[in-house]
Amino acid sequence: MPDESTVDGGKRKVDYVTVNAENMQKESTVVMSSKIQAPSENEKGMDSPDAYSSDDKEMREVDSVRDGYEDDFEEEEKAEAETKEDSDSSQDDNETDGREDSDYDPEQASEVESDESNPAFLTETQPIQENQWVSDSEGSENSEEFPLRRVACLDNLNSIDEGISDHHEDISDSEPDEDEIIRDKDNPALFVKKVTTSLTTKNGKKKKSPRVYNSKHCCPFCTKLFSNFSQHILGRQHELEPEVLQITNIKVQKDDTLQLKAVKEKERKKYLTILRNRGDSEHNNNIIKKKKGEIILGRRLTGKESFSIDEYGPCPGCMEWLKLTVIHRHQSTCVAHAKDGTHMTKGNLLLQSAVISGRVKCEAGGTLLKEVFSIMRDDPIGKVAKEDALIIGLGNQWMTRNLNNKLMRKHYASAAMRLSSRLLLQLRLLETPATGVSMNDYIEPKYFHTVAQAALKVARQDERDESTLGAPSNALKLSFDVKRLASIKLAKAIQDGDRAEREKAKDFLELMAISWSTKLERIVLEERKQARKQPLPLPKDIIKLSAYLKSESNSCDLLDNSYNNFRKVAILSLAGLISYNRRRPGEVQAMKMTAYFSRKSGTDDFSRAVLGELTKLEDRLLKDQDVIEIRGKCGKIVPVLVPSYTRPLLEHVTDKQVRKNAGISSSNGYVFANNRSGVIRGGYAMKVYTDAAGLERPQLVRATNMRRYMATMSQGLNVTPQQQQWITDHLGHTLDVHRIYYRATSDVIERVDVAKLLLMMDAGDISKYKGKKLDDIQFEGKRLTNFCLSNVVSFVI
Structure with missing residues (x-):
């Protein structure tokens, strides 16, 4: 029978169970509000080991094991001290209804109602050991949770917790x-x-x-x-x-x-x-x-x-949410990162983080369906690309990477998906796994050699000469996309908690880092080194093209608002901007109306203060030319200079009434828009006018080749390093790219300046001209052949 001191009329709600009275006074600890029976005389000796039941003994064994975890609770101990102070101070404001503050909490008590239908709840209780702290936040919406000195105290109240709903x-x-x-x-x-x-x-x-x-x-x-x-x-x-x-x-x-x-x-x-x-x-x-x-x-x-939230994501290893910019550096301190020295690339880490956080999904979203699937060719390659989960995830990732490039992102995603689809079709011809024929089945360590072999097939490797690749760029692209596919599989396995798939994907990525370059990329690089170099455009062709574009702009009828005339003017102005600026066609064709209307023209006081006194030519250039800032490669902002002859052309194609009369949709926000939702391609505009200008070698006058021409011709000028930096900034690339890929060494420079240096070295007189420029050094003799044979020459400065 319940003790009358704790039960009124057989039923009463007891607000708290206190632990030992002396410990309560020392530590001011309160116990969870609950309905329990007061201990009887037979239960008062529960402190002795013999008084515990078998369940209690198991509880004490668990408690003894968990005594070693006190070092894990250092931060919680700090919280305990603070919340304890807040609890002690806040209890003064509670209405105690005649009870001590440490024994009663009206909010706790109001949440636990008496239950007449469950008398067992009042009798089936478990004892609480003394000197243990208990949380009072179970069932309280306003109180803080107090850390326990021991975990076993919760075990004692386990049956009580089951009878009370958690709040x-x-x-x-x-x-x-x-x-x-x-x-x-x-x-x-x-x-x-x-x-x-x-x-x-x-x-x-x-x-x-x-x-x-x-x-x-x-x-x-x-x-x-x-x-x-x-x-x-x-x-x-x-x-x-x-x-x-x-x-x-x-x-x-x-x-x-x-x-x-x-x-x-x-x-x-x-x-x-x-x-x-x-x-x-x-x-x-x-x-x-x-x-x-x-x-x-x-x-x-x-x-x-x-x-x-877009700037944060989970670490693929320990799942801690960090700023995306520090996830790569976080690897060195990540608790889940393997300490074998292997590191994932920043791109793969960000991709896995995006999959785990749901930003990149392995199912086709609305944007992928609307933009990519609608333009993808419906052939066997396209069908496989639209059905395979990993390839769809790769497409989503490409769309996310080019989020701001709405004009071209669908083409980038489609190309990457189709190339991976070709790889999958080749894999199916080489081997059939027992688990299936999806890309996920092949991203395993045991099929790594098969994947490398299939990639060579996609790159059109010559059967008679294995070092020859018909499409080396395919192999280079696949080396990156296969890593992305493996990263998507790894992230999906982490998200699903599939350890087996997770280990397979991690091992595959390690094989990629160790063996892929020796198997594939070295062949690609050798093939590219042996590629034939394309000659530069003829200077007279460039002069002729410039004159032809200016004459065509003067003959344009800007009063005609038909679509055919709008298209003609747009193509002419597009070709003029590309040829004049040596700009990439894809950058200029994507010029937005907002960028055009934000163009800079003339000068202000600040600009004149920076430039100082201007020459007549410089002042004329500032007045005649505008500057439009557009999005370049990799999101870099690059300038486009507007020459004077293209100004009226651009004003025509950006006029609202002209665009409306020509049938250009108001939702098409591009300057060089067509009558659908796209734009006129810059490469097409260059081809139209190079073919019509009557050039000697029009096939050489293309945007990329003209960029090489500009980089090469700048060698003949005595430009300072700062001026060279201005040139590379205008072209939209770095100095390294400028030197390696764009600037071709002229054979004239090779045979004159470099040969001059070599002859001086053979004569043994190079030390005499220390600090002199090659252009300032001249040598003369009766005959150059005699000089070459006898090395007898007089140098004149």
Whole structure:
């Protein structure tokens, strides 16, 4: 029978179970509100070992094992001290109804109602050992969660917890304090908690540490939020989970050396961190799907920083949410990263992070269906590309990479998907795995050699001469795309928790890093070195083309608003800008109306202060030419100079009324628009006018070749390094690319200046002319042949 001191009329709600009275006074600890029976006389001796039941003995064994985990709770101990101060100070304001503050909490009591239909609930209780701390946040929406000194105390209350519904604070749905959060720039419903400090408690009492420990982490098993994650995860609720057993099986023995103890504690902390990050990552993915709630980051922000969810993602190894710009550097400290010296590339890490966070999916989204599938050729290659999950994921990744390049991204994605589809078709001809014939079945270590062999087939390797490739660029592109496919598989395996597939993908990527270059890329590079060099355009052809474009612009009828005339004027102005600027056709053809209307013309006071006194030519150039800034390669902003003869042409094609009369859609925001949703291609515009200008070798006058021509001709000028940097900035590439790929050494320079230096070295007189320029050194003799034979020559400066 229940004790009358605790039960009124057979039924009464008991608010708290206190532990030992002396310990309660020392530590001011409260116990979870619940309905229990007061201990009877037979239960008062439960402190003795013989008084425990078999279940209690198992509980004590678990408790003794978990005593070694106190080092894992250092951060929680800090939170305990702070929240304890807040609890002690806040209890003064509670209405006690005649009871002591430490014994009664009206909010706790109101949540637990008496249950007449369940009398067993009042009698079937378990004893609580003394000197243990218990959380009071189970069932309370307003209280903080107090860290436990021992986990076994929760085990004692396990049966009680089952009878009470959990009331955890849902930070994704509750209204947060605006002073403690930073909202997303694009979606204000998403937010993160920022680092907050306070020198006093809520009631004004002084604190030992200014840091406010109010962070919560999500349990990956029950998906609830806890301020003391390690206490919850090592409790009895999840003790049979394989990941928890992996932690509890690491036992610190008394006779262990200090070094061994440190190793065990580090290993235990590693698994606990990975488990916590996994729960936070799953929570973040759910919040992103709901588009509302708190995002849990690995490192919280300060009040001075802004927050955008697009800038963050999970580490593929430990699942901690970090800023995408630091994920590559994070590998050196990642707890889940293998310490064998292997590192993934930044691109592969970002791709895996995008798949885990759901930004890149292995299923065709609306954008991929609308833009890519609609233009892809419906042949066997296209059908395979549209059906294979990994290839679709690759297409999504290419669309994401070129998010701002709406005009060309569909073509990039389609080309990459079709090339991977060709690889898959070749793989099916070479070998058929037992698991299936999808790309996922071939991204395994045992099929690595088969994948390399199939890539050579796609590159059209000559059967008689293996070092000859008909399409070496295909092999080079596949070397990157195969890595992306393996990274997508790895990220998908991490997301699904498939360890077997995860290991296969990781091993395949390691083989790629070790063996692919020796098998394939070396052949590609050798083939490219032996490629025939294309001659530069003839100078007289360039002069003739420029004169022809100017004459055509003067004869244009700008009063005709028909589509045919609009197209003619657009092609002429497009060819003029490409040839004058030596700009890539794809960059100029994608010029937007907003960029044109934001063009810069004339000078201001600041520009004149920088330039100083201008010559007549410089002043005329500033007045006659505008500058339009457009998107270049890899998102770089590059300038386009507008010569005077193209100004009226551009004004015509950008006029709203002209575009409307010509049938150009108002939604088409490109300057060189066609009557559909696209643009007129720059390469086509160059071909039209080079063919019509009557050039001697029109096939050489193309945009890329004219860029090489400009880079090569600049060698004949005495340009300073700063001026050379201006040239490369205008062309939209780096100095290394300028020297290696664009600038061709002129045979005249080779035979004059370089030969002059060689002859001086043969004569043994080069030391006499130290510090002199080659152009300033002249040599003369009766005959050059005599000089070459006898090395007798007089040098004149």
